[in-house]
Amino acid sequence: MAERSFAKEVEKLRLGAGEEFAGEGILAITKxxxxxxxxxxxxxQGAPISHLMDVLADAQDILGELGVHFEASASEATATAMLAASVHYPIRGAATFKSTVGTNVASDALANLASGGVTGGALIIVGEDYGEGSSIMQERSHAFAMKSQVWLLDPRPNLPSIVKAVEDGFELSEASNTPVMLQVRIRCCHVHGHFTAKDNKRPPMSVADALATPRRDTGRIVLPPASFLHEKEKVAKRWPAAVDFIKSRKINEMFGPDHGSVGIVMQGGMYNSVIRALQRLGLADTYGDTDVPLYVLNAVYPLVDDEFLAFCEGKQAVLVVEEGQPNYIEQAFAAMLHKAGRGTKLVGKEHLPMAGEYTGQVML
Known part of the structure; x- marks a missing residue:
């Protein structure tokens, strides 16, 4: 049952190239x-991503015109299993549910999907129900992404960045034959803003087309000996392809001066909180121009060694702002610095809370 009606708002999904879209984050993701x-x-269904299902349900006419199949799944596991269509066919598919309870339920399907790999882009949009306003246990989707080697995007919480993350997610998935998880936090789901729209596209191959011409690659089925080859593919082919794509597309962003004795690295979802704290300290303005070099991880897994080490060049210390625990990103960066023999001091959880949401008050 829908939590609310978006019957009026879904008309914005018809906007064409060059028109301005204004609205909520959930609606922007659908567009x-x-x-x-x-x-x-x-x-x-599940907060904070429930409204995405509501929007899709209210947009049946638009989806039908484009030949897009929509299904309200019986569970998170069946939603993820549905993405198997993108294993054998060059069809872009998306599934959505809350996390981490949803990723728990979908864990087996997610592992099988990630093992066999995908041909069409597969995007899993997870509502990260963490921190203030959460209704579940406090865990991170990051662990599930690393466990199954699913790439994890955590975009800056503004509409242009969210929309770009959807585009990047599909292309990253196709470039690396790996499903991609797009993490949207509670505030990100409901943020309001605007972006310049593009025309909607009919899928080059629809689900109906796939049903009319069935195909199957037994080498993608997760059973021995194929499963052993899948693991080798992950390390030798898919991971390097993902890193190359993230670097070439500049998915991660750097802001502020090119040089400085200190810098800050953060998850993309932490950008607004960090900028606000810097504003309060007189180190940034209301437009985000900052006196402190920032390295923003819109892709938090996999991490890109070259980018991070280049950011650390010439810096005495770097602060890692990583919400939640364990501190996966901080540990990975510490290992990179150690292996590279760099003297840059890395600080993080010893100055920021190990657990809990990094609200504006915490950041100050």
Whole structure:
């Protein structure tokens, strides 16, 4: 049952190239999916991502016109299993549910999907129900991404960045034959803003087309001996392809001066909080121009060694702002510095809370 009606708002999904879209983050994600030529979408209700399902349910006419299949799944596991269509067919598919309870339920399907790999882009949009306003246990989706080697995007919480993350997610998935998880936090789901729209695209191959011409690659089925080859593919082919894509597309961003004795690294979702704290300290203005070099991780997994080490060049110390625990990113960066023999001091959880949401008050 829908939490609310978006019957009026979904008309914005018809906006074409050059028109300005204004609205909520959830609606922007839906528009981005249609602009990317998604072929099918499914999911399971659960805050903070529930409204995405509501939007899709209210947009049936628009989805039908584009040939997009929508399915309200019986569980997070069935929503993820649906993405198997993108294993054998060049169809872009998306699934959505809350996390981490949803990723717990979907864990087996997620592991199998990641093992066999995908041909069409597969995007898993997870509502990160963490921190203030959460209704579940306090865990991170990051662990699930690393466990199954699913790439994890955590965009800056503004509409242009969110829309770009959807586009990047599909292309990253196709470039590396790996499903991609797009993490949207509670505030990110409901942030309001605007972006310049593009035309919606019909999927080059629809679900109906796939059903009319069935195909199957037994080498993608997760059983021995194929499963052993899948693991080798992950390390030798898919991971390097993902890193190359992230670097070439500049998915991660750097702001502020090119040089400085200190710098800050953060998850993309932490950008607004960090900038606000810097504003309060007189180190940034209301437009985000900062006196402190910032390295913003819109892709938090995999990390890019070259980018991080280049950011650390000439710096005495770097602060890692990583919400939640364990401190996966901080540990990985510490290992990079150690292996490279760099003297840059890395600080993080010893100055910031180990657990809990990094609100504006915490950041100060």
């Amino acid at each position: 981005a999916l249609l602009q990317c030529g998604v072929g099918y979408v499914g999911g399971y």
